[in-house]
Amino acid sequence: MGEQPVRVLACGDVEGRLNALFGRVQAIQKKTGQFDLLLCVGEFFGTTPEAEAEWQQYTTGAKKAPIHTYVLGATSQDTTKHFPIADGCELAENITYLGRRGVFTGVSGLQIAYVSGREALQEPAPAHCFTSKDLTALVTPLTGSSKFKGVDILLTSQWPRGVWHYGNNTEVDTKSCGSSSIASLADKLKPRYHFAGLEGAHYERLPYRNHVILQENAMHVSRFIALATVNNPAKKKYLYAFNIIPMKSMDPAELVKQPQDVTENPYKRPGKDKADAQKATFGATEEEEPAHQFFFDLSRKQGGGSRGRGRKRPSDGARWGGDQQQDGDRPKQPRRHPQPSGPCWFCLASPQVEKHLVISIGTHCYLALAKGALTPRHMLILPIGHYQSVVELGSEVVEEMEKYKSALRSFYKSKGDRCVLFERNYRSQHLQLQVVPVPLDCCATEDIKEAFMVQAQEQQMELMEIPEHTDLKQIAPPGTPYFYVELDSGEKLFYRIQKHFPLQFGREVLASEAVLNIPTRADWRECKQTREEEDEACKQLRDDFQPFDFAWED
DSSP states (O other): OOOEEEEEEEEETTTTTTHHHHHHHHHHHHHHHHOOOEEEOOOOOOOOOHHHHHHHHHHHHSSSOOSSSEEESSGGGGGGGGSSSEEEEEEEEEEEEEESSSEEOOOOOEEEEEOOEEOOOSSSSSSEEEOOHHHHHHHHHHSHHHTTTOOOOEEEEEOBTTTTTTOOOOSSOTTTOOHHHHHHHHHHOOOOOEEEESOOEEEEEEEESOTTTSSOOOOOOEEEEEOOOOTTTTTOOOOEEEEHHHHHHHHSHHTOOOOOBBOOOTTOOTTTTHHHTTTOOSSSSOOOOOOOOOBOOOOOOOOOOSSSSOOOOOOOTTOOSSSGGOOOOOOOTTTSSSSSSOOOOTTTTSSTSSSGGEEOSSSEEEEEETTTTTSSSSSEEEEESSOSSGGEEEEEHHHHHHHHHHHHHHHHHTEEEEEEEEEEEOOOOOEEEEEEEETTOOOOOOHHHHHHHHHHHHHTTEEEEOOOOOGGGGOOOOOOOEEEEEEETTOOOOOOOOSOTTTHHHHHHHHTTTTTGGGGGGGGGGGOOOHHHHHHHHHHHHHHHHHGGGGGOO
């Protein structure tokens, strides 16, 4: 269809810096031509005398906005005076307050849903806050129609809580950022673009899907973009320009095209849905509890106290178990991850875990010597809580896992080894990331890659290469069985397991003549050690690894 795209600019918190903002817009328009509208999220007004004086110039008509500008309402008590009524109105020529919440449909048919202010934490709600009633009043008329597919744009001042799940990393503090109600709103309204401010950060999340693959018809993707404050000293991006053809006049096949880097929906996480279904209203979901830290009672035989305060390393005389927490409470299991149905050999709180094999303990992950190790320094990185695979991990667990990976790479390098990681998410209950050192002089990374490719082909399996910065979550939705290898070059190989998969495949490749040439060690059961040998090996490994162990630094 020969539809004309609408040219839109979106902007973060203006905080009264109107001259700076409009100066920048004019420069852009001079370069690239006129835009149709400017949408501002976050706090539009400032509270300084300079900001008041600038605003005066626009209300008196001495200055005029160079573009149709639409703004959200106050996000703090101090700026509520600028919004005389809850409904939208013109504040100055070309500057319009959209209102408390609603849908604005442009001449082109572009549909923009918006909610002003912050989530109210008490009743009656202050003027700069919205309530669940506001959100219900916004959503019900839209989603009530069977034709509803989503809105073109959603404007909120606060971030949606958890938008970073399955996505790229963000610099904001995820513990305190965002509103669960906004997350629920975004999930229901399925905006093609969602803009937010207030955090002083610029974050363009990878696009995410709005449908469940193979279960629902394909839908358009959503893009979340947070913008920084106008004229911020760190020069973070505060203006975003884009062209958009309104959904209602788009070719349906064009609309649902999925970009290469699309991810799972951050608001639909397994395990989270049940909790949310029970409170399908807009009430905030309980905060997710952090994975707890485990503390150990050390009566070290070698004498000498443990270094510093905080986390201790497990040692020969450590008494293990969750009830050794400092406050004496038994740790509550974090709500968000599913508990194992039977005993789990790898949950750190489980009586089955072989705790003498543990080398290091972080906040979310731990490091252990592999049982029946291929080589003396073959280790596992495991999450403390019960997760089945890498794609189910929250961002904070992934972050710590990356720290362990990089610590191990440095450790192996100091020993003249390169590092190969692999994970088999198939007939395994708890995620185990296998980390195997391969001597640098034994073979090149290319040879290791070749060995994996060739042996996979022999078994009629096609290992595919995935781009270095692509997240596994983008390729494998939770629940997908897969095998995955990461080489020290950053190259990643991936196989989506169809029906059957040789359980020892990763070990077989690394033990083969082409790599470590220890074919008799391919099966871990053939490599078992006695408890005494394991104790000795772990003690040695802990001491060796300690200079590289970031968990020690606390």
